[in-house]
Amino acid sequence: MKEKPTTFFEAGMYHNQMEHAPVQLSVTGRIPDWLSGNFVRNGPGMMVLPEQPLKHWFDGMAALHGFSIRQGKVEYSCRFLECASYATARADGKLTYSEFATDPCKSIFKKVQSYVIPSPPNMTDNAKVNVAKIGERYMALGETPMMIEFDPKTLETYGMQELIPDGFAYKTTAHPHFEGDTAFNLVVKFGMFSFYRIHDVLQPKKAISSVFVKNPAYLHGFGMSKKYFIIAAGPLTAVPLELLFWKRPFIENHTWNPREGAKIYVIEKSTGKLKAKFETEAFFSFHHVNAWEEGEELVMDINAYDDANIIQKYYLKELERPDVELPFGTIRRYRMNLRTRKVNAEIRSSACIELPRIDYERYNTDAAYRHVYGVSLHPDHRQGFYNSLVRINPETGENLYWYENGCHPGEPYFIPSPDSKNDKDGIVLSIVLDTIRNCSFLLVLDAQNFQELARAEAPEPIIYGFHSGFFSA
Numbered sequence: 001m002k003e004k005p006t007t008f009f010e011a012g013m014y015h016n017q018m019e020h021a022p023v024q025l026s027v028t029g030r031i032p033d034w035l036s037g038n039f040v041r042n043g044p045g046m047m048v049l050p051e052q053p054l055k056h057w058f059d060g061m062a063a064l065h066g067f068s069i070r071q072g073k074v075e076y077s078c079r080f081l082e083c084a085s086y087a088t089a090r091a092d093g094k095l096t097y098s099e100f101a102t103d104p105c106k107s108i109f110k111k112v113q114s115y116v117i118p119s120p121p122n123m124t125d126n127a128k129v130n131v132a133k134i135g136e137r138y139m140a141l142g143e144t145p146m147m148i149e150f151d152p153k154t155l156e157t158y159g160m161q162e163l164i165p166d167g168f169a170y171k172t173t174a175h176p177h178f179e180g181d182t183a184f185n186l187v188v189k190f191g192m193f194s195f196y197r198i199h200d201v202l203q204p205k206k207a208i209s210s211v212f213v214k215n216p217a218y219l220h221g222f223g224m225s226k227k228y229f230i231i232a233a234g235p236l237t238a239v240p241l242e243l244l245f246w247k248r249p250f251i252e253n254h255t256w257n258p259r260e261g262a263k264i265y266v267i268e269k270s271t272g273k274l275k276a277k278f279e280t281e282a283f284f285s286f287h288h289v290n291a292w293e294e295g296e297e298l299v300m301d302i303n304a305y306d307d308a309n310i311i312q313k314y315y316l317k318e319l320e321r322p323d324v325e326l327p328f329g330t331i332r333r334y335r336m337n338l339r340t341r342k343v344n345a346e347i348r349s350s351a352c353i354e355l356p357r358i359d360y361e362r363y364n365t366d367a368a369y370r371h372v373y374g375v376s377l378h379p380d381h382r383q384g385f386y387n388s389l390v391r392i393n394p395e396t397g398e399n400l401y402w403y404e405n406g407c408h409p410g411e412p413y414f415i416p417s418p419d420s421k422n423d424k425d426g427i428v429l430s431i432v433l434d435t436i437r438n439c440s441f442l443l444v445l446d447a448q449n450f451q452e453l454a455r456a457e458a459p460e461p462i463i464y465g466f467h468s469g470f471f472s473a
């Protein structure tokens with residue numbers, strides 16, 4: 001272990017992860033005995049390609065980090081997702097498939113050709129964003145309509161499922177919604193005519209709903225209440241024809257058009273019909289938080305920003321700066337009256353939040369939910385990358401922080417205790433990068449008071465990742 005403090009960028013962002021066979025971790029404190037299962041986190045694991053620099057945090061090759069927790073003991077392993085995109089990047093030292101903000105190098109011939117005829121790139125199967133149980137299978141999810149099946153215990157990759165064959169003109173989200181055994185997802189179809197579509201993930205050929213859109217927005221997720229799907233489209237939009245000619249990487253085909261405002265599409269789940277379309281001031285969001293109906297109103301809590309500058313700030317040339325200032329995302333509540341068609345927005349807490357999670361299984365679509373967990377910038381330490389965890393009560397605006405000097409906690413994952421009475425009665429797991437000790441550990445917090453119950457130290461620093469799942473076993 002290094003003696004001197006390392007930077008967040010070196011340890012948490014810009015290196016290549018080592019794969020690890022299962023190794024027992026030393027635990028300090030006490031992990032509750034009832035906690036039994038596999039905590040798996042997805043995210044970039046290979047950020048340095050010898051023949052081609054990646055440009056953005058969202059470009060890396062996916063690695064899964066697994067923490068098997070049983071009877072207070074923790075076993076850690078790490079494996080890359082064995083997808084085609086990873087295999088070629090590892091073999092060639094450069095991209096063959098198009099990632100979020102970096103494309104494969106084009107030959108001069110191909111560059112010229114792309115001005116004349118549509119030039120679809122190879123869409124990546126690098127499912128680096130999220131993990132979820134879809135039907136009976138455990139899947140790594142990204143933003144192209146391809147899922148990669150894996151084993152939550154061994155992290156072995158089983159294979160790729162292409163939901164829409166040859167679907168280069170389709171994008172989806174890594175944040176499906178669940179109702180019983182059914183998983184729904186949003187698919188954006190680009191073309192002469194473009195559409196936002198909602199699908200049952202396992203029946204991708206049959207859209208539940210299809211809404212025409214002239215210039216589709218970049219969408220990282222969507223909302224769902226008991227009766228409605230919600231597509232909250234900020235004005236970060238693409239001209240579909242430009243996407244078909246693909247002269248620049250995916251996200252760079254999108255421009256921010258604040259004067260167009262944001263459009264919120266409300267789709268009736270039972271019929272698939274567009275129930276209402278609300279227009280509001282421009283905002284940008286990666287993550288929905290919760291949604292429910294209250295009389296005539298549809299209420300949507302969303303983790304939102306005034307503009308899409310957060311995407312610019314996640315470029316590696318920005319994150320490299322230790323004094324980078326990330327825009328503050330906050331929890332906003334939109335109240336949409338389905339009869340009068342009026343919409344009203346309100347910031348519910350001043351706390352910065354990103355990678356928000358709720359007690360989804362018990363409280364999604366439920367107005368009785370009271371807590372959102374996320375990563376944050378501590379109010380006294382606003383420079384640099386996310387440095388704390390926060391629990392926000394969107395009803396009262398009350399915030400509670402976990403902060404430790406030099407530490408960068410990843411997405412917090414709430415797990416209710418066996419007789420849990422509410423959405424703070426349980427524990428929170430998070431993978432924390434400690435830049436002072438140059439190591440990472442799995443943090444176990446008591447969700448009631450945000451006090452540490454235990455930590456288990458990993459064998460090496462873990463790159464800061466995206467989303468996680470806990471699969472009971």
Ligand code: CO
Pocket residue numbers: 129174175220286287466467
């Ligand atoms: Co996400």
